[in-house]
Amino acid sequence: MIGFAKLLWHPGAAEMAHVELPSTGARIAFLLASFAIVLLFEAAFPLFSYGRSDRMRNIGRNAAITVIFVGVNLLLSPLSPLAAQWTLDAKFGLSHWLGLSPLNQLLLGIIGLDLFAYFAHVSMHKLGWMWRFHRMHHADRFVDVTTTFREHPGETLWRIGWHIAGVFVFGTPAWVLVTYLTLSALNAQFEHANIRLPERLDRWLRLVFVTPNMHKMHHSRHQPETDSNYSNLLSIWDRLGGTYNRGPRFAELRYGLDGFDDPEKQSLRGLLKMPFMRDWGRVDARPDDKSDRSAPPPVLPWP
Numbered sequence: 644m645i646g647f648a649k650l651l652w653h654p655g656a657a658e659m660a661h662v663e664l665p666s667t668g669a670r671i672a673f674l675l676a677s678f679a680i681v682l683l684f685e686a687a688f689p690l691f692s693y694g695r696s697d698r699m700r701n702i703g704r705n706a707a708i709t710v711i712f713v714g715v716n717l718l719l720s721p722l723s724p725l726a727a728q729w730t731l732d733a734k735f736g737l738s739h740w741l742g743l744s745p746l747n748q749l750l751l752g753i754i755g756l757d758l759f760a761y762f763a764h765v766s767m768h769k770l771g772w773m774w775r776f777h778r779m780h781h782a783d784r785f786v787d788v789t790t791t792f793r794e795h796p797g798e799t800l801w802r803i804g805w806h807i808a809g810v811f812v813f814g815t816p817a818w819v820l821v822t823y824l825t826l827s828a829l830n831a832q833f834e835h836a837n838i839r840l841p842e843r844l845d846r847w848l849r850l851v852f853v854t855p856n857m858h859k860m861h862h863s864r865h866q867p868e869t870d871s872n873y874s875n876l877l878s879i880w881d882r883l884g885g886t887y888n889r890g891p892r893f894a895e896l897r898y899g900l901d902g903f904d905d906p907e908k909q910s911l912r913g914l915l916k917m918p919f920m921r922d923w924g925r926v927d928a929r930p931d932d933k934s935d936r937s938a939p940p941p942v943l944p945w946p
């Protein structure tokens with residue numbers, strides 16, 4: 644933390660070629676700790692009460708996918724710091740061209756990288772071939788904190804490509820990149836969590852951040868609802884992009900995708916091969932306006 648404070652308040656700190664960053668192990672341990680805390684909140688204040696056996700099977704699948712997700716990220720982890728180091732050495736990107744202070748580099752980096760994350764997410768819904776990768780995430784019928792990293796390796800590559808592009812455009816230093824990715828991962832766990840915030844608190848928080856109530860709409864089976872609330876950390880992008888939706892009526896909310904509920908598609912093997920199965924789902928493999936509303940909703944434990 645002392646090193647981080649120096650970066651913010653010492654004018655010459657931004658020009659340091661080598662900044663001490665938290666180790667990969669420390670970052671993983673931190674995220675695991677936050678994951679455990681969110682699980683406790685889900686147990687204490689659940690939004691939906693799921694059947695125990697179904698949820699445990701789903702947690703097992705999501706845990707296996709999370710292991711793959713972490714492995715792919717570790718394998719590709721050198722790419723982003725290399726991009727950040729190149730922008731520093733070449734004095735490339737808006738941060739360097741504008742001569743920003745470390746504090747302004749932090750603000751620009753978080754805002755800019757989050758904008759690119761929004762573009763990446765929208766593109767996965769609009770490009771048919773990318774949607775086939777992204778639908779693994781949306782096919783989850785039991786959205787909770789374990790859904791956070793339920794991401795196909797092909798989607799991971801796409802997202803990493805976009806934030807590397809953001810590093811180049813904004814000249815993002817490595818310490819800003821690590822800060823943003825950590826905040827993004829923390830909020831992703833929070834927004835997928837099977838909890839519901841008091842409406843007033845949620846309304847205030849979503850003026851700036853993506854909240855659980857806001858993001859739940861994005862996991863609806865109903866396509867107009869699925870194609871909304873794409874923002875990653877900051878909620879402003881949906882407001883500016885015309886993709887903002889105030890939030891779901893929880894008693895009517897159904898998670899998942901039509902045509903993807905059967906055991907074969909929900910198995911680990913089925914999820915991994917999902918992008919390559921053109922005959923799965925609708926003609927264009929997208930959620931349909933006429934979602935199946937016949938299945939009973941999960942039980943709401945409290946209004």
